Amino acid sequence: MxxxxxxxxxxxxxxxxxxxxxxxxxxxxxxxxxxxxxxxxxxxxxxxxxxxxxxxxxxxxxxxxNPRRDAYLARRQAARQEQRRRKEREAAEWEARRPACADCGRKFTDDRWEATRPPRLEQRPVAPASV
Known part of the structure; x- marks a missing residue:
């Protein structure tokens, strides 16, 4: 053999x-x-x-x-499912925070929601102090 x-x-x-x-x-x-x-x-x-x-x-x-390969693939699949669930949960939380129109009650679109927010201040790099 x-x-x-x-x-x-x-x-x-x-x-x-x-x-x-x-x-x-x-x-x-x-x-x-x-x-x-x-x-x-x-x-x-x-x-x-x-x-x-x-x-x-x-x-x-x-x-x-090939049990080691099967275990690896199962772990990888579980990680992908958890990542998908996390993204779905984040999307649901995002939608829950989305404001609605006071007149008609419809949820704002992303563009409209962005227009209602205060402008973001751009982060400018701080120049190093001279010695």
Whole structure:
């Protein structure tokens, strides 16, 4: 098995994805090996399979998966959802602060709202004091 693993390394070996903390196997083929003894001992649904590049036997469904990548993608998706919720919450707060016309009750447009605000003073850089 070690010789076959070594000869086929370019087909199954992934590369480290530092940002996510996992190995990426996007263009690789997962190659598993087992023995009849392992199958007899653990059964076909048990931890009888060794995926090339890993140091322990696993169930077949676990051996073909990439749990670190799955966890990274789940964290990234959760962060995106939280960012979307935060933007929606900020937009709702912005709308809640938007003034309405005293006569008709319609909310001001962004341009009208900006026109009702006092002008902003531009921040000018302060010149350094001379010594």
């Amino acid at each position: 070690a010789r076959v693993a070594d000869l086929t390394r370019h087909h199954w070996q992934g590369w480290w994805h530092a940002e996510g903390g996992y190995h990426s196997y996007a263009t690789c083929i997962p190659i598993m090996a087992t023995t009849l003894e392992s199958l007899r001992e653990h059964g076909p649904a048990g931890a009888a399979f060794l995926r090339f590049g890993r140091d322990h036997r696993q169930r077949l469904t676990d051996a073909i998966g």
